[in-house]
Amino acid sequence: MIARRSVWSDPEVQKLASSFAACADEVHGLQRGEGEVDRLFQQIAEKGHYAGRTEPTDTRQGIYAFAPSGAFLGSMNSNRPENMVKMLTEALAKWEALPEAQRYPARLPTQWTWAELYPEDGLVLRTYSRDLPRDEKLPADWRAEAWNQDFAWFRKAEARRFLPQTLAPGATGAIPANLVERIATLHLVDNVRGQTPPYEAKQLREGALTTEVIAIEDGAIHLRLRGEAKLGAPKEPRAQAREHPKSEASGAPQRGADFTLLGYATWNPRAERFTRFDLLAVGDRWGATQYNGRADDLGPAPMAVLFTITTEPERVAPAYIWRYGWR
Numbered sequence: 001m002i003a004r005r006s007v008w009s010d011p012e013v014q015k016l017a018s019s020f021a022a023c024a025d026e027v028h029g030l031q032r033g034e035g036e037v038d039r040l041f042q043q044i045a046e047k048g049h050y051a052g053r054t055e056p057t058d059t060r061q062g063i064y065a066f067a068p069s070g071a072f073l074g075s076m077n078s079n080r081p082e083n084m085v086k087m088l089t090e091a092l093a094k095w096e097a098l099p100e101a102q103r104y105p106a107r108l109p110t111q112w113t114w115a116e117l118y119p120e121d122g123l124v125l126r127t128y129s130r131d132l133p134r135d136e137k138l139p140a141d142w143r144a145e146a147w148n149q150d151f152a153w154f155r156k157a158e159a160r161r162f163l164p165q166t167l168a169p170g171a172t173g174a175i176p177a178n179l180v181e182r183i184a185t186l187h188l189v190d191n192v193r194g195q196t197p198p199y200e201a202k203q204l205r206e207g208a209l210t211t212e213v214i215a216i217e218d219g220a221i222h223l224r225l226r227g228e229a230k231l232g233a234p235k236e237p238r239a240q241a242r243e244h245p246k247s248e249a250s251g252a253p254q255r256g257a258d259f260t261l262l263g264y265a266t267w268n269p270r271a272e273r274f275t276r277f278d279l280l281a282v283g284d285r286w287g288a289t290q291y292n293g294r295a296d297d298l299g300p301a302p303m304a305v306l307f308t309i310t311t312e313p314e315r316v317a318p319a320y321i322w323r324y325g326w327r
Helices: 002-006 011-017 027-032 036-045 081-097 156-162 177-187
Strands: 063-066 072-076 123-131 147-154 172-174 204-217 220-233 255-268 273-286 301-309
Touching (some): 072 081, 147 177, 177 301, 255 301
Antiparallel strands (some): 273 301
């Protein structure tokens, strides 16, 4: 999100970007995949800012400009708008100089993507993660207001499991353990400042979520959700952080979080879908992983994750959809 706020919000960048067909994709698959699109991206990336590595890795994150044919025009990995302006300007010049025959491919590459599993008739939530106010003062830079986002998907049958079996005021039910596990281990992660791996199922030390019908008005069923999630994982082997004091002597998990969850939702029986779904997880997180920017902020410190219905037809798959078990 820091790049969106510092780079793509810049007026000069936006003006230059209007000359491009902008697109974004989840970098994990592009970097490691073996499909046609993956291989094309990897070939392009090796001509950019990662070119010339004596020990190539699959890290290719950044911004790339290229022709539909795959002809490389420019790239960078920076949060400074002036760097983006320079790269886009040079890329446009290269495009103008590119012969027509080298601009377009004979056939566009195609491949299956996770977006094809988008649950049209299910529940699609946008998730927001951010730090909460605390006693100590945060650095006077982007970290003070950092936040991140993701998506959480539920198929139609899964969405219905957020309802009690009896749809009457006061009726209660327990959300199935597999859905609680998915929410906790894949979506209650500390990605506020950067990327982080999900938790493993065994690292959910405690987790529960209950649903209760609190009212029925004009046929709409209003629900209250309550729960908790306690997570703990060992130190990542390559984590760029010292050990957390909480675990040096006790052997406790090196990163984790304790969350309390509260939410409200409205189910429309006729449409068989939720018209409202707001679930908030609030608690303390601690520790760090290699790329989540917490090496200097091990905590414990307060953090929140909000799940809410998205009204925009985005089909961006959840970051860890490969752990959903849908394929």
